[in-house]
Amino acid sequence: MWSSSQASTRGVVEMGGRVEAGPSHFPKRPAPRNPARVNLSRTHAVKPCSAGDRAGISVKCNLGWSSQPSPDLKRHLRGFSSASEAVLTSQSDLRKLFVGNEKIGVLLLNLGGPETLDDVQPFLFNLFADPDIIRLPRLFRFLQKPLAQFISVVRAPKSKEGYASIGGGSPLRQITDAQAEALKEALCEKDVPAKVYVGMRYWHPFTEEAIQQFSISTSGSSLRLLESIFREDEYLVNMQHTVIPSWYQREGYIKAMATLIENELTKFPEPQKVMIFFSAHGVPLAYVEEAGDPYKAEMEECIDLIMEELEKRGITNPCTLAYQSRVGPVEWLKPYTDETIVELGQKGVKSLLAVPISFVSEHIETLEEIDVEYKELALESGIKHWGRVSALGCEPTFISDLADAVIESLPYVGAMAVSNLEARQSLVPLGSVEELLAAYDSKRDELPPPVIVWEWGWTKSAETWNGRAAMLAVLVLLMLEVTTGEGFLHQWGILPLFR
Numbered sequence: 001m002w003s004s005s006q007a008s009t010r011g012v013v014e015m016g017g018r019v020e021a022g023p024s025h026f027p028k029r030p031a032p033r034n035p036a037r038v039n040l041s042r043t044h045a046v047k048p049c050s051a052g053d054r055a056g057i058s059v060k061c062n063l064g065w066s067s068q069p070s071p072d073l074k075r076h077l078r079g080f081s082s083a084s085e086a087v088l089t090s091q092s093d094l095r096k097l098f099v100g101n102e103k104i105g106v107l108l109l110n111l112g113g114p115e116t117l118d119d120v121q122p123f124l125f126n127l128f129a130d131p132d133i134i135r136l137p138r139l140f141r142f143l144q145k146p147l148a149q150f151i152s153v154v155r156a157p158k159s160k161e162g163y164a165s166i167g168g169g170s171p172l173r174q175i176t177d178a179q180a181e182a183l184k185e186a187l188c189e190k191d192v193p194a195k196v197y198v199g200m201r202y203w204h205p206f207t208e209e210a211i212q213q214f215s216i217s218t219s220g221s222s223l224r225l226l227e228s229i230f231r232e233d234e235y236l237v238n239m240q241h242t243v244i245p246s247w248y249q250r251e252g253y254i255k256a257m258a259t260l261i262e263n264e265l266t267k268f269p270e271p272q273k274v275m276i277f278f279s280a281h282g283v284p285l286a287y288v289e290e291a292g293d294p295y296k297a298e299m300e301e302c303i304d305l306i307m308e309e310l311e312k313r314g315i316t317n318p319c320t321l322a323y324q325s326r327v328g329p330v331e332w333l334k335p336y337t338d339e340t341i342v343e344l345g346q347k348g349v350k351s352l353l354a355v356p357i358s359f360v361s362e363h364i365e366t367l368e369e370i371d372v373e374y375k376e377l378a379l380e381s382g383i384k385h386w387g388r389v390s391a392l393g394c395e396p397t398f399i400s401d402l403a404d405a406v407i408e409s410l411p412y413v414g415a416m417a418v419s420n421l422e423a424r425q426s427l428v429p430l431g432s433v434e435e436l437l438a439a440y441d442s443k444r445d446e447l448p449p450p451v452i453v454w455e456w457g458w459t460k461s462a463e464t465w466n467g468r469a470a471m472l473a474v475l476v477l478l479m480l481e482v483t484t485g486e487g488f489l490h491q492w493g494i495l496p497l498f499r
């Protein structure tokens, strides 16, 4: 195991430049509300870093949240809008404070994507086995994995076709690694040497793998998953860290997006007549309407900010937002990208600039869905001129802004002192993250382990799966029998006995 510093576990959440330090209803922790404004001196006093101290910052690599905290929490967070400015003005002090003795580690979190066609089905299994993606009622939770297995096997041929058309796999790992390297360099240029790690939720490098390296050499925290990893681990429980859960409204990010759009507009014959068409990854409607996911609100706000920035540059094109990539039979966020493209064509729009908005890297949804499927649909729908803004990747303003986000979050690392016992009860140690996680659902201890290699043959895993598949089959047969009144139990005269 790793050596463990005995520093108290403290942390703060930075939310896209608006910062807070735990909602007010966490009475045990006297919140250093907005440490930038109030508590810098207190940070000195409370936390003289020892040489063994380690600090970790987790940065979520997709823009906003999907499935996240209560509107109350969001309001609360937004109440601290001047915090980032206060932090920025004192950055040099912060460097001295945090860079001196501490090792800083940054963990970039993303979903991951299959690197080869053979990875597609197990990747899909990991995705659908996540209770955040397919939410089953508590009573049916035992069906999560058989269902994931079923859906992943059924979906795999379609997904494979998509991945085959973009070169046989997802470029996400490569791009995220490049972003990590660029972020490391940007931090170094800003006098904040740090190690940057990548942790993926559904494919390599899994967050579980990243955290091992991360915690050996520095420190770290991916919310729910990280929470469960942290909670169990003697070393990690003592680690100081903070989380940057979203950054869709950061100035650098907004400016970088505006610049990409501005440049792409110039390629059209009549730039001022182009419809700017933001396409965000969708989520099932119930996430937003029932589970309070602020994703839609965040996407809308993000677009408003980009359009405001463009307006400042004299660009006043019309714009629209739609949601892509829906999967399965349930209703997703509307309007849908494909339907909107057809409508725009019918309304006489002739020039369309597609802007992938919830993505910061090229992947299957941009390279195949937008570049091939939606482009074809647009041309068929009467659009004459089509363009697409590339995903940010390692765009310098964006990377530099991420580096600033990391630097701005430094004073929040360990800004709240709690005992180890308290830390164990509420990891990631920020009140707000705790609430955020609680908003998902309360139990985090049954996370599906990632499938690393699929085992064929009469293995323990095969036995388990066969057993579960059989249970599922029996359940389906029973349900069919009860609903239709026909089946082997009726034939054998067994079922009517239970009526």
Ligand SMILES: C=CC1=C(C)c2cc3[nH]c(cc4nc(cc5[nH]c(cc1n2)c(C)c5CCC(=O)O)C(CCC(=O)O)=C4C)c(C)c3C=C
Pocket (backbone or CB within 6 Å): 062, 066, 111, 112, 113, 114, 124, 127, 132, 133, 134, 155, 158, 159, 162, 170, 171, 172, 281, 282, 283, 284, 327, 358, 359, 362, 363, 364, 365
């Ligand atoms: C903003 C990001 C994303 C959200 C929100 C999201 C929700 C979501 N996705 C699925 C189903 C699939 N996602 C797949 C791949 C995939 N999705 C994202 C991002 C978000 N998903 C990424 C980065 C990737 C990997 C892309 C790559 O290049 O590999 C897939 C597999 C691809 C396919 O067959 O289309 C599926 C399936 C659901 C059900 C969902 C919301 C609950």
Ligand SMILES: [Fe+2]
Pocket (backbone or CB within 6 Å): 325
């Ligand atoms: Fe997805």
